[in-house]
Amino acid sequence: MTTFPSAPTALIAEDEPLLAAHLRRELGRLWPELQVVAQVGDGESALRQALTLRPQVCFLDIRMPGLSGLEAAEALAEDWPDDVAAFPLLVFVTAYDQYAVQAFERQAVDYLLKPVAAPRLADCVLRLKTRLALGAPSAQASPAAAAAAAPASGAEELARAVEQLRALAASLALPGSATPSAPPRRLEVIQAQVGHTVHLVPIDEVIYFEAADKYVRVVTAEREHLIRTAMRELLPQLDAQRFWQVHRGTVVQVRWIERAVRDEAGRISLSLRGRPQALSVSRLYAHLFKGM
Known part of the structure; x- marks a missing residue:
């Protein structure tokens, strides 16, 4: 008989209290040894608590305030x-959306539909228990292959999760079955206001954008500006061939990148032309920097 790790831990991130309570109650019934170490209602809190508590499982509502x-x-x-x-x-965890569900299935990511049904949750719990017992092998493996797989190291599992999340993000970014809206206009000029003055910064002069609390820093060779625009609102207005996102909070104009250096731990940093500072590349975007 297979034995599972004792006292597995989980985090629930759901902004609807009744649904969160229902999920927690059903998990307690189906998986009584599971310890829910945190229950939060927004994405920022989910990120902060997960990094602090390091649960083995995270149940994440797709639509939450903030992240x-x-x-x-x-x-x-x-x-x-x-x-x-x-x-x-x-x-x-998502409200029923056939397009989103197809994206999850295409990337072999586990998901639950709202309201969470007990039989579906029971299947999910069984898969989670099996993967925890096996050292969390790849979610893309079939049940038979998963049963035969060797335990994965933390680094290997993280690498697989990064690949999976990147693919899922790309899938969900594709236009759905509904009539697509017109693409946003490309920015040609950044309008940065300082007091009563509005500085017009040509997009060609921007070296990189960096998220800073509720603002985005606009860095040029001459100076820096702050604009009150979220990075998620700015990104669709930039030419993705010219501006590469290298971190969730950093977007750099490609022509300003001089070289990408990978250290012994595999972390990548970017040296910019004529600039002293280096920019860090996150795991999600490391694939952009491969030799031709």
Whole structure:
């Protein structure tokens, strides 16, 4: 008989209290040994608590205030330490959306539909128990292959999670079955206001953008500006061929990158032309820097 790790831990991130309570109650019935170490209602809190408590499983609502469930998972993968416990198993919770469900299934990511049905949750719990017992092998493996797989190291599991999250993000970014809206206009000029003065900064002059609390820093060769625009609102207005996102809070204009250097731990930093500072590349975007 298979034995599972004692006292497994979980985090629940759900902004609807009744649904969170229902999920927690059903988990207590189906998986009584599971310890829910945190229950939060927004993506930032989910990220912060997961990094602090390092649960083995995270149930993440896709739509939450602040960071979405997917954004919280991507940020968690970026910030997860290399030398600690294995990356958590992720279960996304979503209202019924056939397009989103197809994206989850295509990337072999576990998900639950709202309201969470007991039989579906029971299946999910069984898969989670099996993966925890096996050292969390790849979620893309079939049940038979998973049963035969060797335990994965924390680094290997994190690498697989990063690949999976990147693929899922790309899948969910594709236009759905509904009539697509017109693409946003490309920015040609950044309008940065300082007091009563508005500085017009041509987009060609921008070296990189960096998120800073509720603002985004606009860095040029001559000076820096702050604009009150969220990075998620700015990104769709930039030419993705010219501006590469290298971290959830950093977007750099490619022509300003001189070289990418990978250290012994596999971390990548970017040297910019004529600039003293280096920019860090997160795990999610390391694939952009491969030799031709």
